[in-house]
Amino acid sequence: MTRKIIVQKKDGIAEIVLNNPAKLNCIGLEMLQALEQAVDLAGADAGTRVVLIKGAGERAFSTGADLNEFRSLSPKGREEWNAYGNTVFDKIEKLSKPTIALINGYAMGGGLELALCCDFRFGTETALISSPELQHGWLPGWGGMTRLCRLIGEARAKEVVMLNERIPAHQAVNYGILTRVLPADREETELEAILKHLSELDSTVLAKAKDALMGSNRSGY
Numbered sequence: 001m002t003r004k005i006i007v008q009k010k011d012g013i014a015e016i017v018l019n020n021p022a023k024l025n026c027i028g029l030e031m032l033q034a035l036e037q038a039v040d041l042a043g044a045d046a047g048t049r050v051v052l053i054k055g056a057g058e059r060a061f062s063t064g065a066d067l068n069e070f071r072s073l074s075p076k077g078r079e080e081w082n083a084y085g086n087t088v089f090d091k092i093e094k095l096s097k098p099t100i101a102l103i104n105g106y107a108m109g110g111g112l113e114l115a116l117c118c119d120f121r122f123g124t125e126t127a128l129i130s131s132p133e134l135q136h137g138w139l140p141g142w143g144g145m146t147r148l149c150r151l152i153g154e155a156r157a158k159e160v161v162m163l164n165e166r167i168p169a170h171q172a173v174n175y176g177i178l179t180r181v182l183p184a185d186r187e188e189t190e191l192e193a194i195l196k197h198l199s200e201l202d203s204t205v206l207a208k209a210k211d212a213l214m215g216s217n218r219s220g221y
Helices: 029-044 067-071 075-094 110-116 144-152 154-163 169-175 187-200 203-213
Strands: 005-010 013-018 050-055 060-062 099-103 106-108 120-123 128-130
Touching (some): 013 029, 060 099, 110 144, 120 169, 144 154
Parallel strands (some): 013 050, 060 106, 099 120, 106 128
Antiparallel strands (some): 005 013
């Protein structure tokens, strides 16, 4: 059976790959469970200093929840699905180590919600952002609306969620959804430089800085 998550570690960087390229890295329960395990291991590993999350293939970071699987659930099952997804995504957001989502192609629905959990969202020039849940008759269920409002403000968040427009990379930067766009001719070089910089910072100080910047530290930083 194909592994839904692939984890590679090198030079203090844990690379977590969503591995379902044939279905644009959509997220089913098996992938969600494997993602939680990978995040837990990265958080507990003293040798891991930075976590990079990306999608397999060239077409998508992730198009979100596996709709066939989600539609097959009972109302109770959907509630449990949403609750579990929130648990996993909260773990990513609260990880003491810096996290980066590398968005190549689509980041839609739950895929966008996953990216919003990360400290940085770097897009390639093909990145395309959208939140299509309302078109399917439900709400973003993994914390995306709250995180989006916090990140880009209520007015922009309403535009993204309620109008369901597909937002290209440079527009997503202007909105504040993407941290930056990596130029095609320097994509790998720029990403490697960022990863190297973060991995060389003092991990304790970096964790304190992240905690303070997220507003959860009340010690006066």
